[in-house]
Amino acid sequence: MTRIRTARPEELDRLPPIERASGELFRDIGMAHIADDDPMPVATLRRHHVWVAVDVTDAPVAFAVAAELAGCAHLEQISVHPDHARRGIGARLIDRVGDWAAGRGLAALTLTTFRSVPWNEPYYRRLGFRVLPPGEITPELAGILAAEAERGLDPATRVCMRRELRL
Template sequence: MPIRPVTADELPLLQDIERAAGAPFRDLGMAAVADDEPPAPDVLERYRREGRAWVAVDDADAPVAYLVCEPVDGALHVEQVSVRPDAARRGVGRALLAYAADRAREEGLAGLTLTTFTQVPWNAPYYARLGFRVLEEAELTPGLRKIRAHERELGLDRWPRVCMRLPDGARPASPRP
């Protein structure tokens, strides 16, 4: 599936993808996550303007998934990666992560980082299968600590969360079942 920078007129579509991708959290008893509003258009526009927002598109060039990220303490931090449910389980998220890993390498950044839920099958277990590893508390950089503190303020720690890293130079592996 092709990946390209998001265009300004596609920002509302990213919000739609985010809402659709959040819906399955409801089945896990995480209605607050499912009901959480996607990033505001001005936030998404900032990522787009900085060249840090990419979409995976279908044959009609319509976005089916997106990833936004920013440098944090020498790594490229994945702020959000979301895949429309009807495009899930096809390697779209992995392809976006691989694209981001390539961009990190081109910029001389030390791999990818992200924060995620530990007990959601398509979160930490999935990222581990791709080659991300959980960072111990002592390994968290100041920027990652700040991100985790903000997540706690938002109430996301009602469910266990971790920071993970894909090592510098690595690309996400094909997930094993």
């Protein structure tokens, strides 16, 4: 059983390889450009809140990255190494971020993701997220979508999602 804890500064450099490995699934569905995308830089990780799921040797096998954004906790990244996938680790990481956010008085978790990738929008719906209609997308989330478009992600394939928190 994996344990979830706050990431230690000295292990942040172990997270990009997890993100890269988890991204390989995109290659299997014809999205090699996503699989080949650079992982989140360690310098960026240092500026965010990061949690890790660790194995019995205390080595990270998955991680979640979040930042406060417009009164919510925005999930910047969730990656689970394929060797540890399909065990509920991602859901547990999201719940941990939710607990942290609720403790800070934040209203919800938000994220942007691919609309039609099975382990993206459909997965997050199962975890209690809902797709935000255009009228509910905050300027901050719109800015994230715009930055994603500048990096080459087709806006038609992207969606903003939100899960309310119990405060």
